[in-house]
Amino acid sequence: METPTQRTKRILAMSLRNQDDSSEPRALIIGEDLHKTYYLGRTELRVLRGVTVAIEAGALVAITGASGSGKSTLLHVLSGLDVPQRGQVYYRNDPLFEPEGARVIPVGRDSDGSVVDRRGMEKQRGASYSAMQVFESRRNEMRNRRFGFVFQFYHLLPEFDVLENVMLPHMVGSTTASWLNGRSAAQARALGLLERVGLRERLKHRPNELSGGERQRVSIARALMNQPEILFADEPTGNLDGKTGRAIFDLLKELNEGGQTIVMVTHDRELAHEANRTVNLVDGQMDTNE
Ligand SMILES: Nc1ncnc2c1ncn2[C@@H]1O[C@H](COP(=O)(O)OP(=O)(O)OP(=O)(O)O)[C@@H](O)[C@H]1O
Numbered sequence: 400m401e402t403p404t405q406r407t408k409r410i411l412a413m414s415l416r417n418q419d420d421s422s423e424p425r426a427l428i429i430g431e432d433l434h435k436t437y438y439l440g441r442t443e444l445r446v447l448r449g450v451t452v453a454i455e456a457g458a459l460v461a462i463t464g465a466s467g468s469g470k471s472t473l474l475h476v477l478s479g480l481d482v483p484q485r486g487q488v489y490y491r492n493d494p495l496f497e498p499e500g501a502r503v504i505p506v507g508r509d510s511d512g513s514v515v516d517r518r519g520m521e522k523q524r525g526a527s528y529s530a531m532q533v534f535e536s537r538r539n540e541m542r543n544r545r546f547g548f549v550f551q552f553y554h555l556l557p558e559f560d561v562l563e564n565v566m567l568p569h570m571v572g573s574t575t576a577s578w579l580n581g582r583s584a585a586q587a588r589a590l591g592l593l594e595r596v597g598l599r600e601r602l603k604h605r606p607n608e609l610s611g612g613e614r615q616r617v618s619i620a621r622a623l624m625n626q627p628e629i630l631f632a633d634e635p636t637g638n639l640d641g642k643t644g645r646a647i648f649d650l651l652k653e654l655n656e657g658g659q660t661i662v663m664v665t666h667d668r669e670l671a672h673e674a675n676r677t678v679n680l681v682d683g684q685m686d687t688n689e
């Protein structure tokens with residue numbers, strides 16, 4: 400049987416060789432030879448050591464591995480939240496990151512993945528400032544419009560009610576005028592999504608007035624607000640009891656069956672087995688013994 404690595408290599412070879420041949424499955428996202436190292440004082444922590452992975456449209460991919468094996472890091476790099484020192488991520492064959500050597504490498508990140516500190520540019524090799532801005536704005540556009548994110552600890556805004564939290568992605572990036580113009584359509588969409596995740600009766604609740612499972616449903620609805628092409632989920636069931644976690648996973652599976660591409664980090668082997676494919680990380684590399 401084909402191993403995950405062989406499979407990735409095969410898809411990668413096909414995607415790169417035959418970009419216009421629609422009869423071949425073409426990956427939505429390809430992470431190629433990704434290397435990510437964190438520097439803590441003098442200590443080097445080599446978290447990703449050459450990971451290559453292809454995510455096809457419509458897939459449900461589970462990223463598994465021991466704690467500290469680099470699962471969240473891989474998810475953050477694939478979604479453009481974090482910058483790798485080496486390697487590239489292609490979204491529909493477009494590179495997400497500047498050429499190596501011309502990248503601004505973040506040295507830390509917040510729990511929601513946002514960069515908290517920057518070391519500055521390592522070296523300017525061949526990429527002009529305006530070229531770098533193109534990459535940066537492309538990544539921002541991806542995160543806001545093409546990707547949806549779900550996290551273990553929900554990251555809902557406590558001051559806003561359920562409906563407002565779900566509508567937030569619509570507000571982000573719109574001008575006051577476009578926000579006002581699009582408001583009723585956005586509200587209708589948010590209500591539809593809340594219906595879909597079974598929370599139509601909770602619109603006015605604040606996050607602290609909801610159970611963990613309900614909070615995660617809100618965050619899934621919020622992640623779907625801008626009709627993302629890919630939903631990235633980092634341990635979406637990690638903070639929930641078995642039964643509630645199962646229900647959240649079933650919801651993700653249902654969305655996937657409806658065509659939603661999902662990349663999910665999970666500790667739960669049982670859930671991972673139900674994904675189309677598992678990427679198991681061992682010491683920052685893909686486990687080839689699966
Ligand atoms: N911003 C950072 N700065 C320094 N080290 C970091 C940073 N982010 C992660 N690390 C380290 O990198 C390693 C991999 O982290 P990562 O969060 O990717 O692991 P994980 O597989 O998601 O683990 P878990 O299952 O516990 O969530 C860990 O040892 C972690 O301490």
Ligand SMILES: [Mg+2]
Nearest residue numbers: 470471472633
């Ligand atoms: Mg993690």
